[in-house]
Amino acid sequence: MIQHPSSRRPTIRLFAVFAAILLPTWLLEAKPKSNSASEAPTQHFLFEGSEILASFDGEFHRVVGADRNSLALQTESGIQTVPIRQIQGYLTKRGMKTSALWANIDKIRASSQRVAYNKEMAELQLGTASSIRRREAELELEKGELLISQATLGRRASDAARESKIADESDQIENLRDVIDEYSKERAADLEQGDGHKAVPASALNLPFDYDYDPLADGLQIKCVISSPDSIEDAFLTVTCRYLDVRQHRKVVEAFELKPIGALGKKPQKVTVQLRNLPTGFQLIECLIDLYGNGAELATNLSPKLETLSEEQLYQHFLASYLTQNRGATRPPQIVLLAQPGDMQKQLTPAELQQDIHAEIDKNGQVISLAADDSATREIAPRVSAALRFVRFFPSLENGEPIDGLITFKLSVLLQQKGRQAKSKLNKETKSQ
Structure with a gap:
């Protein structure tokens, strides 16, 4: 169910804030595709949002649409479609915005990812497992040859030595498995204790979801469900995270990810966003989720400083x-x-x-x-x-x-x-x- 913010008389904000949204420039550039001008909206939304600017050909242009492989940019000559691989970077600018469209972002779940650690362990275990399987096959062949020899020629004095060698190599394989398991545990423990820093207190976090600090994490995955009472085209979601990098004297760093969605409507749609290549043990302190469609940002239940206005x-x-x-x-x-x-x-x-x-x-x-x-x-x-x-x-x-x-x-x-x-x-x- 769409959850609209409760209607209430807005408080008077600083005049400078409303100067920033007076005749908004982002509104005058966009080219939306739904909600005809003859349909008067019953309410407007005032909220803090972001302008997403993408660097292309040495200039920043506002992103007004996205799909899996390209972005729609507002350029001097109009809307231009640019392959994502040609985008040279992003810039986000936060400020007060208005919207007549609304969407609900619900069932948000966040989990850490151990991309590099899991890759390291997978490569180690894959290489070791391959070697173990090869040696086990060789031992089985030796056992088979020994049994055939004994069935044909009977047990000989040299068989005892061969049996002992096979048993010793079987023990070595089991010991190797134990060593790999122990290494995995020790590696995890080393990473957890490596920097000696504690997690940021929950009271200092600005997150729209529950999240437990993971000292092995080098990635973040966010899942949510999005719906809107309006027909939204060219929708995309952005996630902006601020975190402490414990490797750089707990420096505050920002990570950004843009996720194309496509069309949105009343039917809830599942969306997953992944942020990769974060420093191991990053400490998440803030996460802002913004939704865009029809060429402009939409108000959502997650929008900061949200007001419902006539x-x-x-x-x-x-x-x-x-x-x-x-x-x-x-x-x-x-x-x-x-x-x-x-x-x-x-x-x-x-x-x-x-x-x-x-x-x-x-x-x-x-x-x-x-x-x-x-x-x-x-x-x-x-x-x-x-x-x-x-x-x-x-x-x-x-x-x-x-x-x-x-x-x-x-x-x-x-x-x-x-x-x-x-x-x-x-x-x-x-x-x-």
Whole structure:
């Protein structure tokens, strides 16, 4: 069953937080494929999430989709499919985000993996077992030849020596088996006691699952079940772990893994994520699980700082940030998009996206009138009007004070401008790191 967070009136957050989600750039770049703009969501979600950036051709691009062999990247020229083997690295940037889509991540189980240790033991035991089997076959052949000789020629004086040799070699094989078993136990004990560090106290961990420290672990496996009341395409899960590397004076290190999922819906889907090549004895201290689909991140029951908001509450938060950030400023009305713009692109024709929209906005940010010409004599097309369902406005400002104002725009130009702004901001942020 899908577990939605309980509805409650959100607390007022720091204005700087909402400035970060004001007209989110990630929203304006994505190209989702479901939930038409005419279907008004009953609630919105505000949460802390991550932007996943993949390095390709020397630049970082936002990941908007994934399958087993490739990633869909948002580039300057549009969505580009890139083989995973050509990705040169990942960068995650955490911040406040909004979503109208919800998913539940349930039945989470985590277990350590002893990849290198198990491989070492397997190779040792495989090599030894092969040698033992070969020598056992040779001994069986010697026993057979001895029995045939005795049945044909009778027991001879030299047979005693041969029987003794066969018995001694059988004992050596058993002793070798005991030595291998003892070595395996001692090797495990050495690794467990090698660094002398104790596990991090459970009270210091930030994990969405139960996990026991394993001094032999050099990998982590996470299993979960995911479902969503919405139809989600190109879904992928990311796991970001922070751990202590006991080999480097308990240095805090981050590990990241991206797991393609495909389509998601109401039917629960099992997902397994494995993080390999971790240092032996790593001490897990934090694990963040984020879910993406339809070109953007989804809110989930695991999302940190999750709030359930009505559309009006979400708008009021944006408005508070807008007014705070523009104290003393004079500027025309500003546009706020409370839905995924790709929905508009799907619902409207290129000509409709190019239509001029003249809007008169009052000092409270409410629409006084919408028209297709500056004389307000021609109405905008019904389909365009329906697509504006999720377009809201901030009022004009005069010396920081809200006043009535006019704004003219085209949806196509609006989306293009925001896409370029997002790309410019992304390049600046990644170059500064």
